[in-house]
Ligand SMILES: Cc1ncc(C[n+]2csc(CCOP(=O)(O)OP(=O)(O)O)c2C)c(N)n1
Ligand code: SF4
């Protein structure tokens with residue numbers, strides 16, 4: 001268990017970073033091409049003509065997208081077998097920017113879509129990338145049951161403490177006292193602690209990072225994609241337009257400095273101890289890493305048995 | 312670069328060098344790259360891009376150590392780094408390991 005500020009992410013003096021390591025095959029070729037032509041090395045994984053994205057200045061979602069694209073390459077999986085599913089929201093837009101098989105479902109329904117996708121195509125590596133509102137409000141039931149069943153997928157949940165896309169309404173993640181469009185006197189509801197909900201529901205891999213922990217996030221995505229079963233990563237992100245403005249949290253860069261100063265990395269702790277308040281210190285780390293039979297492997301075995309064969 | 316303790320192998324360490332490329336027209340001026348570069352290579356430029364933002368400029372190109380953090384933390388795919396051949400740090404002092412051994 002490690003504690004303390006996460007200087008590792010910022011002070012990387014020995015040169016080689018996750019951006020430059022572990023590249024192989026076509027990815028390396030693509031990248032050399034891009035570097036020689038002055039295009040960004042991730043351009044081949046972004047849908048042509050879709051950048052600039054719609055996200056506001058200072059929003060963390062672009063960092064999450066960059067980290068995911070680096071992490072999925074680092075995981076060393078066949079990119080033709082990767083499928084990305086998202087729901088609706090600013091975060092939900094991520095699927096539409098990635099130049100891999102991706103699907104933008106209806107609000108809250110990313111998980112049932114992804115579960116069906118995985119059951120029908122067990123060879124796929126499925127990632128669900130969506131917002132706190134999409135996954136824990138309208139989609140909350142799907143989340144606890146996908147985790148309970150241990151469906152083999154990565155769920156990357158961007159928590160910006162509100163419904164960003166629709167103008168900043170209160171969400172099940174909004175900290176007590178926070179002002180939003182629908183809590184003008186301050187939110188008085190107790191929020192979910194997302195890693196605790198995921199772990200209690202049965203997730204086998206649970207981690208939380210902020211967008212400033214970009215390096216840790218890349219490593220975590222790579223690890224979680226390879227981990228069989230339901231992996232859950234919460235990424236704390238700023239929403240300078242709709243959440244941090246009414247709460248006087250400042251601009252995107254101010255929130256990045258807040259993450260720099262006010263996060264504590266505590267790997268291995270019980271996620272129960274990782275509650276979040278309004279601009280209170282944020283506990284990050286990998287909280288759960290265990291193994292358990294996956295839903296798809298149990299389902300395949302059950303089908304074989306039902307057909308009269310031995311499993 | 313200031314260290315709170317001089318690394319023992321500093322004189323022997325090769326420091327990678329990086330070449331930064333900025334895609335001006337993509338930048339939305341968030342300053343993440345400028346403020347979190349560990350070597351303070353970048354500064355906000357005075358000029359505007361076509362969207363009206365001030366993209367960063369490379370103020371101290373020789374100081375870049377190709378750590379790649381600016382590339383990782385940019386939300387807009389507007390900056391990237393190529394690692395160049397490493398070179399020994401210009402101000403490297405004699406390795407302190409010898410002094411330690413002498414006592
Ligand atoms: C069925 C349905 N109900 C409501 C909406 C309106 N709506 C769009 S996005 C959204 C919330 C998004 O919040 P979150 O998932 O946290 O994403 P963010 O924008 O914060 O990234 C809502 C309520 C909708 N599109 N569909
Ligand atoms: S509204 Fe918030 S979450 Fe949506 S793009 Fe703007 S800053 Fe990001």
Ligand code: SF4
Pocket residue numbers: 329331347348349350351352353374375376377378379380381382392
């Ligand atoms: S690669 Fe590292 S040292 Fe070079 S400009 Fe980017 S953040 Fe600074």
Ligand code: SF4
Pocket residue numbers: 337338339340341342343344345366367384385386387388389390
């Ligand atoms: S991080 Fe990217 S978008 Fe932000 S100022 Fe630097 S180049 Fe511009």
Ligand SMILES: [Mg+2]
Pocket residue numbers: 089131132133158159160161162163164171
């Ligand atoms: Mg949200």
